[in-house]
Amino acid sequence: MLGLFGTLFILIFLPLTALLTPGFTPLSNTISSLGWSTANSLFGIGLIAGGSLLIPFYIYLERQLLNIKESVRGVTTGLAIFINACLALIGIPPDRENIEAFQAFHAFVTIVGFLGSSIHIVFYSIMMRQSSKSLRYKGPIFKKYLVCFGIFIGVLVAIYLIVRYIILEWIVGAFMVIWALIAALQGISFKISKFQGAYHNKTQYPEVIQLFKDQIQILDYLENRNEPRSENIKENIEYVKSEIKKKASETRGLLDIFPIE
Numbered sequence: 001m002l003g004l005f006g007t008l009f010i011l012i013f014l015p016l017t018a019l020l021t022p023g024f025t026p027l028s029n030t031i032s033s034l035g036w037s038t039a040n041s042l043f044g045i046g047l048i049a050g051g052s053l054l055i056p057f058y059i060y061l062e063r064q065l066l067n068i069k070e071s072v073r074g075v076t077t078g079l080a081i082f083i084n085a086c087l088a089l090i091g092i093p094p095d096r097e098n099i100e101a102f103q104a105f106h107a108f109v110t111i112v113g114f115l116g117s118s119i120h121i122v123f124y125s126i127m128m129r130q131s132s133k134s135l136r137y138k139g140p141i142f143k144k145y146l147v148c149f150g151i152f153i154g155v156l157v158a159i160y161l162i163v164r165y166i167i168l169e170w171i172v173g174a175f176m177v178i179w180a181l182i183a184a185l186q187g188i189s190f191k192i193s194k195f196q197g198a199y200h201n202k203t204q205y206p207e208v209i210q211l212f213k214d215q216i217q218i219l220d221y222l223e224n225r226n227e228p229r230s231e232n233i234k235e236n237i238e239y240v241k242s243e244i245k246k247k248a249s250e251t252r253g254l255l256d257i258f259p260i261e
Helices: 002-019 032-036 040-063 070-089 096-132 144-163 166-190 202-221 228-257
Strands: none
Touching: 002 032, 002 040, 002 166, 032 040, 032 096, 040 070, 040 096, 040 166, 070 096, 096 144, 096 166, 144 166
16 A cells, blocks of 8 residues: 555656646656756655655565565665665755755765666566465465566666666656556555465455464464454454455345346
8 A cells, every 4th residue: 555655646746746847848857857846846745755655665565575585685675765765855855055965965866766766676576576486475466567567667777878868767767656556556456364474366255264264273273262363363254254245235236226137
């Protein structure tokens, strides 16, 4: 959810800033130039809120993937915080009284936020592919097109660094945000339970209930019925049952409105 709302902040507020800036065109004006526009407060809201929300999103996403060494996980977590913090800092309004210092600061966070995000996405895309092949992986099955899309973004960034077309900067920036949005949506679509490590599609509700019941029986056998995890499992069973009933009532409602002859 943090990834979803973080990307939506960026996708809504940056184009809105561009639309409210007289004479602005992505063909000749960079993304950073929105920070100097008359609507730069919207630009700041979009990046500061979006970048901040993406920090926990990328940390959580990294923890869902397998085949990553613990030393690499530590570095990846640190980079997720640093890169997305820089992305958020791009939205800070310009300090016109200390213009040279601000320009140096803005250039630094822009380079780190832009290039770092693309490297991050390529890394996650490769790890998504490797994790999906593992028999131990029980997390969201990210689509193959998302993996290809992430690697394509890395290639596009390399091309941008060579040709430096401004419109390509906008395309790459938009693609990076869209990649994170798709990853967030795919994660949401698979996780319906608070129980750590249990991911299921909504069509698997009956199997989920049986899984939870089996887990309670194991806890009973171990005489741990009152363990907090047991209460959590029972809550999940009630949640899944209520969702099944909700779907059934919706179906009956549709049949009342559109009876089958």
